Amino acid sequence: DTGVSQDPRHKITKRGQNVTFRCDPISEHNRLYWYRQTLGQGPEFLTYFQNEAQLEKSRLLSDRFSAERPKGSFSTLEIQRTEQGDSAMYLCASSKSPGQANGYTFGSGTRLTVV
């Protein structure tokens, strides 16, 4: 297993455009998480899935953001009508339920720049 894979690694988009990121978790992990990290801050929780069910969403996840995990495997995070404030590193992580003791395995992230 190659760990958590995220695609693309970098994305530059113009304000107002839609973007979609993909995350492939470790295959035997049933939980998948999305976080966002901006400069000088720690990762901030956005949402998580257990299998295909989205169980929790942060208030940071505005209505322009939507995440899916249709078959309980890979996940996508879409941002509609991007704004400059969306510029950040978007991190995906996975774990076996519940996962706290052994930590979550993070991917290398997708760096989004909105110009």
Next chain:
Amino acid sequence: DQQVKQNSPSLSVQEGRISILNCDYTNSMFDYFLWYKKYPAEGPTFLISISSIKDKNEDGRFTVFLNKSAKHLSLHIVPSQPGDSAVYFCAASGGGSQGNLIFGKGTKLSVKP
């Protein structure tokens, strides 16, 4: 309102000496605490965790201490090596959420040869 705080943005130590990274929290409902290490352009890597019912956990050169009465935890790295230079994040789980890790802002550790 920050529930997990790392008040030192940076720390510099000499190779071979001890590195001590500190973390404070406010929510007494947290049930696990974790430390992550992050190199530039990579995602955070899990280092070590501790349950709220314990006061110490050790793994090789890394030891985490938890003081629940003070709502404080620390990560000790002994001996420090240049390859330990990275940003270290303290994180906590529980506190009313089932799936959410709450991170501090991180401490940048520099280990000088």
